[in-house]
Amino acid sequence: MRRILSLAAMCVFALGVWAQETVAVNTGNLVSPEVKNQTVTFRLWAPNAKEVCVEADFFEKQRQQTPLGEMEVAGRIPMQKDANGVWSYTTSMPNPELHTYCYYVDGMRMLDPNNVYMLRDIATYTNYFLVDGDLSQNYLVREVPHGTVAKVWYPSPTLGMERRRMTVYTPAGYEDSKESYPVLYLLHGAGGDENAWSELGRAVQILDNLIAQGKAKPMIVVMPNGNGAQEAVPGEYPNSMYKPSFMNSKTMEGSFEKAFPDIMNFVESHYRTVNDKAHRAIAGLSMGGFHSLYISANYPDKFGYVGLFSAAINRQAKGENASIYENLEDKLAAQFAEAPNLYFIAIGNGDFLYQDNVKYRQLLDKHGYKYEYMETDGGHEWRNWRKYLNHLLPELFK
């Protein structure tokens, strides 16, 4: 009896706490997604819905008409409803990856209320789950020492901004050591921000795991906000609670590249860094690959390692900072006169930027500039960028 009473008291206490601002969750105790016995089951309680579909990144792609022509989009599969109003769909286990999915209820997109794990890509949230295996082994959190992840503000006099935000990863042991560390500057794509690599990119887990395995050198990784007119991720600076957009101002018109020394100055004066070319790397995806190309070419003595992931080559806008983009061949000549230890180019064979990258490699080939090239399946997507990071890190600072 006493046990029952105390259980009841716990329930009241529990309800009391639940009955905060986030009251009344009527999704029941569904488990979704349920990953077991080599299957994945998605579930959603929607008793009044006429049609519920699940869309997942590992379903067979579908082609769809859009105002800009036919495009490939993620596949959707109808779910089945049971007598309790729970819709479900079970599929065999997909490949080892970080997989994303969402639901469509009578045509309306929604998240899975039973899965708190979600990622924001620009203005869209999507649920995710991880399947463990060879490819994804470094994406999962493991029993290894973890680095510190900090949201740090720095001034950018070049941009006339008192405050800009970066995510800084310092490896496990940094705080207890007196050593200096090499630095990787890791840049996001258009529409992204200083949270992109640590969230969508699983950079923290990949770094923790590769460093713990002895495959990557302990390093500081700096992930700055790459939008020249934006202090930080929306929501983190004054009057910024708008819907994030792919179209930000001052993105590929030279501001960020020109102001990049502000970032390096801050990092090298606030962290224990080794301040030479052999201990500095710069890499980025899409717009960040474009930034990495031009920053490393404009500061040819700074970066011993350069990584271009699905780089948005030749996408610059014209404007007052055009000099950043001019005379690229001369700049590359200077950069490759003392060639970087590694110049790494990676892209998916389905990427809409594929041909631009072919042309860029032809330019490098014409001059005999050495680079490492990695071509994967797939397009302009995070699963590729995680793969490229996981591949690149062990090659840095050797």
Added chain:
Amino acid sequence: MRRILSLAAMCVFALGVWAQETVAVNTGNLVSPEVKNQTVTFRLWAPNAKEVCVEADFFEKQRQQTPLGEMEVAGRIPMQKDANGVWSYTTSMPNPELHTYCYYVDGMRMLDPNNVYMLRDIATYTNYFLVDGDLSQNYLVREVPHGTVAKVWYPSPTLGMERRRMTVYTPAGYEDSKESYPVLYLLHGAGGDENAWSELGRAVQILDNLIAQGKAKPMIVVMPNGNGAQEAVPGEYPNSMYKPSFMNSKTMEGSFEKAFPDIMNFVESHYRTVNDKAHRAIAGLSMGGFHSLYISANYPDKFGYVGLFSAAINRQAKGENASIYENLEDKLAAQFAEAPNLYFIAIGNGDFLYQDNVKYRQLLDKHGYKYEYMETDGGHEWRNWRKYLNHLLPELFK
């Protein structure tokens, strides 16, 4: 023509990037919530829904039957559908606060897909928006210097755990100074974790603003995970991608309190802290208030400032660490023999823990132990805990 072409190229590029894993967002360009002209409008595209309601924390509460009796729950208001399938509801501007809301579509709870700003409370996400004004002025991000927020791992030998996670706020200027700072240990409630105060509690904004105004002393704020059996927020430690629960093990049975010196040892050996009672504060909400009470009573010479926010008094479980909770009156006698500079108790008059707090104050009164008492409207909810933090910070380390 050139302009049109380049716009089209941008769209293709945009679509290319959008067509990542989070494809196909058909919510259109709705703005929701739209806060203007002293009104708030909520919108949702749901052409096939029969009934859509919005639930918001500032609507009149409703009473509802539950298995545990009648309870007060947030009010829901039906929305109206237009010819385009967009449901909307406009209301006059609520009071200055952080306001939360969600939708119910044919009875199914869902988030607003047009609002990327959301908060997780245990296993439930809710959208939010901020209304600026007197009460909320410190909840908004302002043009002021911002502190650094870091996710840091520390060992807890007492718990036999190699890794546990804490959120650490260091005030603006910390990195460029050689000074030592006072420390506030700020503890979360049951079901919470080391992210609760910085997210739901707006602690970062409140600290930045009060420090910038000269109203609070620059301080280090340590927000540890208070669940004795949990390394970190679910998702951040191995095999932890389960649904977060209110019911965690090792919460109010003495483990956390007993192991608290591990946290202090780590903080005082890794940050520039002033290591005396006059420069140490401990405060927490609900379970964290309970922890603050017993930690400060068991280590009576450590904390010059104690804050109990809606404290879950007398909720301890019995077990091997019961000594933490025994002989409280003797411990309080030792603690108040050299009374803390401030012992602060705050609670809402509708809180289900109200009577327990009345009894605890009677105990303090009986012995003539001085404390400051703050009673507000409302219950066991974040809007109160933000208010208490905002009130307490200026009183610390004076």
